[in-house]
Amino acid sequence: MKRSLLFSVLISLILLAGCSSLSRYDDNEVAAVVKDQEITVGDLRFLYPDDKALDYLDWTIKVELVKQEVEKMNIEVTDKLNREEDDDWFGQLPPENTEDQGGKQIRKFAETQAKKLNMKPEEFQKQYAKIINEQNAYMITYLEEKTGIENVDDEAAKDEFNEKSDALLEELVEENKDGIEVLIQ
Template identity: 60%
Template sequence: MLKVVQLSILIPFIFMVGCSGISKYDDNEAAAIVKGQEITVGDLRFLYPDDTALEYLDSAIEVELIKQEVKEMDLDISNNLNDEKNRDEFEKLPPKNTKDESGKQIRKFAETQAEKLDMTPEDFQSEYAKRINERNAYINTYLEEKLGDEEADINDENWIEEFGEKYNNLLEKLVDENEDEIEVLID
């Protein structure tokens, strides 16, 4: 099985482009339509801070295309969903007094997002983890289908570079093949 879960979490950062703030739009407003499926401003605001959310619109479009491709190919994502133990761990919000820097960042992000979304930080983290888990499962399932079942060596810089190039090429091709069915509605 392709072991790229760690990389799939980082992939959205590869595709960033500069844009303006998102808070001027209504959460129910469509940011883009991808083959008939809306990506709303609220979808972006949930996953990202308002000051950077629009920077991830291209990535959200790519993930939506991947999701639709996986469904059209009738592929099962269940093998790429985190198992119950890992899912439960990811859904837990680190304690307020955590000494772990990563835990502090996760907690701060959850608290900020929860406040703007009128949720508790714990509820936000749980929902966020579910969405990221599903998103990663679609990406990993797609990659396994398109790139095969190769073993990942995330410590090998050459492998990371080659994988990134293959992934970028796949996405570029997917976007190009569907460009007539992608409509970006905000900028």
């Protein structure tokens, strides 16, 4: 009796763990709405593995809030965007025979995501780099504007910048909580 109960609990946990994945959702389903801007399951699936994507939903919401704030402040982000020639290394897929561990991880991620999305790995990496570049530009622009800290050189300045940045992002979410609706868990 005890053994069958434990077995039932184990099976239930396995099934619940499997339910946390995005794979059960359609790409067009809305994962969250941030002040009238939809974040779709497809947006999350592009950037993250299905089994980890929901872990990044809060971050994706913060990025969207930051983007909206920067646009509302009429601050241009183009000077924070990596130029295509500077960003070429990230937009290029590392070679199959790379010995670099970071390169191997990037390649494996790109290949896995590309297969899931019916893309070529090189095409995925180029699009992925473009999205990450844009997100970084908005985030850097917002945080530098709000903290007044640019060009963090030493450890103390990095710690101060990170502390202020975390507080600012949490404050931004709190100020906009009525405009955020999470639709999937």
